[in-house]
Amino acid sequence: MIDSKPRREGVRVFLSHCLSTLLFLLLSSQVTGQQTIWSEDFTGETGSSTTTLTGDQWVATETTSGSSGTMSITSSAFRFLGNSSNGTYTCTWVSDPISIGGYTSITLSSYSDGSGGTSLPSVSMSNGTYSSGSFSPDGGATTTVITYSFSIAKNKYRTLDNIVLTGTVSCTPTTWYADTDGDGLGNPSSTTSACSQPAGYVADSTDLCDDTSACNYDVNSNANASCLTNDACGVCGGDGVDVDSDGVCDDADSCTNTTACNYLANPTAACSYTQQTWYEDADGDGLGDPAVSQVACAQPAGYVLDNTDSDPSLNPSDYSGTILYPGDVYFSFAADAYSGIGDDYIGFTVLKDIESGTTLFLVSEWQWTGSYWGTLSGTSSVIRWTAPAEGVVSGTEVILFDIDASPSSGIAKCDDENDPIVRASGNATLSGGQSCGTFEHLSSGRQEFNWATEFSWIFQPDIDWNTNLTYGTAELDGSLRHLTCLGFDLNFGGNTGAGTLIEGSDWSASMDEAYSYENANFNQSAAWAYQGGASVLPFAASASGLVTQVIGEGVSFSAANGATPTYSSIVSDYSELPYEPNGYISLSNSATWNGLANGPGIVNPSGNSALDIVVDSGVSLTVDAASEVACNDITVTSGTFASCDGAGRTLAASGSIALGTSGAFEGGQGTLKLSSLTEQTIDANNYADPSSSRFQLKNLV
Incomplete structure (x- = not known):
């Protein structure tokens, strides 16, 4: 059980507490005939932590969500203190496994002190049932672990001290020795006490090496020597040195300077410091960029010795x-x-x-x-x-x-x-x-x-x-x-x-x-x-x-x-270039010459003598851009070509003019000039109707 009597400050009270505790233990032993199985009074222990605090046979862990409380050894007692952030602070104090083989009537006592308004920590024990200071082990249980769980309010504290586990000896326990390698020999430094032989333990205590990773371990050996490890040179139990930790013993390592260019590359050769120029291989094609380089002993990541990459950003395999x-x-x-x-x-x-x-x-x-x-x-x-x-x-x-x-x-x-x-x-x-x-x-x-x-x-x-x-x-x-x-x-x-x-x-x-x-x-x-x-x-x-x-x-x-x-x-042979006539215009909507020249830009404002004009699909094209406009052939299959917008312009045609059955040519107030030195024709396509007005001119020169 937990003793919760309040402590008094001062030397007198402290000595009185010590004497009372001693008297309690003596009387308890005399009255019950029990023996101490395990105890912890934190004597000689120190430390403080907000996460984990470890003692010689216990460990305490802070379990608060959010801000942590403080665990410490204070005045030879375990102490848990909450700060001012959270409403409640929690932690657990857990013992190492305790051997209870051969004991009956097991009891647990401890001492706890704390701020007003705090409660005693709760207690539990593994491998059995714990209640009000008494512990009943499960059948066949040989060990138990004691756990104290603390829960305190902010700015409050609680202590734990003088933990004593006692019991009545039901037999005379025997000391058993761990046999981890199963060779029948026990490790004298790893023991347990029990009335009967626990699994993994033997009565023998002469095993000097049960570490199967030891270089001299041999489960069949009768030498029973202490465990040995390989030295830096790979000699079992040797004392060789490897100053640069490269896995090569110094008596065979000719280069131990880690800054040498050939370090690790050839450990039996003398150190060399000759550097090389490396070129960036950004595209991973094995060819280096001659414009991006660095000098180094060893090959840097992403660099190669080659410098012939003509397109550093291109990897052909991509x-x-x-x-x-x-x-x-x-x-x-x-x-x-x-x-x-x-x-x-x-x-x-x-x-x-x-x-x-x-x-x-x-x-x-x-x-x-x-x-x-x-x-x-x-x-x-x-x-x-x-x-x-x-x-x-x-x-x-x-x-x-x-x-x-x-x-x-x-x-x-x-x-x-x-x-x-x-x-x-x-x-x-x-x-x-x-x-x-x-x-x-x-x-x-x-x-x-x-x-x-x-x-x-x-x-x-x-x-x-x-x-x-x-x-x-x-x-x-x-x-x-x-x-x-x-x-x-x-x-x-x-x-x-x-x-x-x-x-x-x-x-x-x-x-x-x-x-x-x-x-x-x-x-x-x-x-x-x-x-x-x-x-x-x-x-x-x-x-x-x-x-x-x-x-x-x-x-x-x-x-x-x-x-x-x-x-x-x-290309010099223009027979290979069968292109359309230069400057050919075909319109898909109504347009003006000025719009073509200054908007879409298909024609120059003054045109040229090689420019052919085709008006079809009912399009209307009106010349309105310059005092004189030049062109070659004019073909109006369907639609209207107006050579002048009423401002008396001149249209100089070096080719022929032909109208379709639904085409019209309007000369307006301008002048049509037939400018070629060779024969030109005007075909109004009005054979069936000589009086047709689809082709009209004011001036013809």
Whole structure:
């Protein structure tokens, strides 16, 4: 039981307490005949802790949630003090296992003191039943553990002292010795007292080594020597030294200086301090960046001795097929199923041999933010083209057929010597050609690559991106290889070339004009085609014919001599460049000459003598931009061409003028000048009605 008599301060009370305790023990022994089994009076112990406090045969643990109380040895007693944060503080005091074999009538007593309002700690004992100071062991129990549980209010304390476990000897206990290795010999330093032999114990006490990990342990040995360990040199029981702890004994270690360049590499060689230059291998391809290096003895992580990496950010194993760079591929052709054109097409020309498995993405109106793709709009097209098994040779134009159709996949074609793509004159559908890979739509959108498409990209994905098709972060999109971009507003929606291989200072979109092109022409026609370096405009509308495009090696966008930026090409044989006539205009809506010149920018304000004009689909075109405007042929199949807006302008035509059955030519108050030195014709197509007013002039010179 727990004695809760209050303590008095002072030497007299302390001595009285000691004498009373001694007298109590003596009387108890005399009256009951019991013997002390185990006791703890904390004599000689010290310490303080808010977590765990350990004594010579006990351990105490703070168990309060939140702020902790303080456990300490104070005035040769265990003391638990609560602070001012929590309402209640708890801890447990637990004895080491106590041998109770051979004892009956076991009792427990202790002393506890504390602040007013505090209660005695609760008591429990393992392997039996404890009640009011008496303990009844379970059958066969040979040990028990005593536990005191404290619970006190804030700023209160409670002590524990003079713990005594007594009992009546029911037999004469025998000392037994632990036999942990099962060799029949007991460890003289590990004992227990019991009337009968406990499991794992023997009567023998002569085992000098029961540690099976000892280097000299041998369960079958009769030597019974003390346990030994290997020294630094691996000698059992030896005294060798390994000053640098590298596992090599110093009598064989020729280099013990850990700063040496060859340290650990060859422990039998003398120390060497010769350093090497290492180069960063950021892409993990085994090739080092010659611009990033460090000098070190040992190879730093992420560095190699090689310094021949020409593209330090590129690991070829991250991509399938041929690695492409800006200038290796360009858009070269697009058409919309409009005004007689049977299908939708998009074409690109490669200027490098491409291996099987190479993948390209052609996307329209998908914004590049500078480090990742933005959100796809509902109409954006995302098309993946995969090169055929035989690859594609340099100079080939690849055309994707019927890209606006509902199926998710389709065929790509290119010219074959025996089966060329047939591009009929006039508005016609392409036919013929050999298979040149496949394509598939990866979005539900079917946005064209002409008309009102602000910009379009071609890029090469890495394998992970192409497999997972997840995007939208710099980590996911950072390995994409952007190759070219074109459109009539490259900066639309914040689209930019920043963070790509074509980054530059041109246009408003931070792109390099060698690999990008911006012109309002892309906003006006149902079809466009690459015009080559000899053209005023590299791209022009080509609604009257779908022709093959051939781009020579070394092609790039450029602005020579201040001219409108064009593709430049080193192709000298223009028979290889069957492009549409220079400056061809085809309109899809009502327009004015001034609007074409200063808005979309298809024509110069004054025109030129090579400019052909076609007005169809009921369009009305009015010349209102300059005092004199030059052109070549004028064809009005359906609609009206007004050569003057009433301000007396002059239209200088160097070619012929022809009207369709529903076309009209209005000269207004201006003058029509036939400016060619060769024969020119005017065909009003009014044979059935000579009085028709579909062709009207005021002045003709």
